[in-house]
Amino acid sequence: MFLMKDVVRDPNPVLRATAKKLTFPLTAEQKQLAHDLMEYLVISQDEEANAKYHLRPGVGLAAPQVDQSLAMTAVLIPDEEGDDGDKIFMKEVLVNPRVISNSVQNAALAEGEGCLSVDDEHPGYVVRHARVTIEYYNLDGEKKKIRLKNYPAIVCQHEIDHLNGILFYDHISKEHPLEMDPDGILLG
Known part of the structure; x- marks a missing residue:
């Protein structure tokens, strides 16, 4: 089990490296990862389990964030339209x-983005694509394709960036951090 002490922090060089593509079948170690x-x-x-382990809540965690430069990331995105708060939009x-x-x-999140590997504040809009189509493989080596929009699209782009050595604050305009394209969507 990973704890906060296992999450590498910026400026660790593994966060800026391009992660190695995986081949199938995955090894036992890769499946455990x-x-x-x-x-x-x-x-x-x-909330209960987190109180015990003191983790920073996350919706995504990429292998480079735990010092494994491999092209693998987990996402667990709650369904914001779920009425009981327990619905999951994507768990993969x-x-x-x-x-x-x-x-x-x-699109950008009105409150900005955060990252388990970045402790410093980086105010500004992290401008990303509002809709994306992502191709990936599941753990059994089956090729999948999914279309995402708004928050789930932002989460997955953030995680894929980790596999390419990009951190969220790289997308913030240095000159105008709180400006966005007038046709863009500000999600809040």
Whole structure:
């Protein structure tokens, strides 16, 4: 099980490296890594369990964030339209994910983005694509394709960035951090 002490922090060089693509079948160690990445997210989003382990809540955790330069990331995105707060929109480990198409329209979270590997504040809009199509492999080596929009699209782009050595604050305009394209969507 990963704890906060296992999450590497910026400026660790592994966060700026391009992660190694995986081949199938995955090794037992790689499958365990996938399990541990998802386990962190599940526990971090459970208030009782999180109280025990003191994790920072997360919706995504990439292998480079736990010092494994491998193209694997876990995402656990709550369904914001769920009426009881327990619904899950997406729970998946993405192996070798990549964005294969995207919208011209941009989107950003009104409150900005955060990252388990970045302790410093980086105010500003993290401008990303409002809609993306992502291709990836599941743990069994099956190729998958999914279309995402708004918050789930932002989460997955953030995680895929981790596999390419990009951190969220790289997307913030240095000159105008709180400006966005007038056609863009500000999610809040």
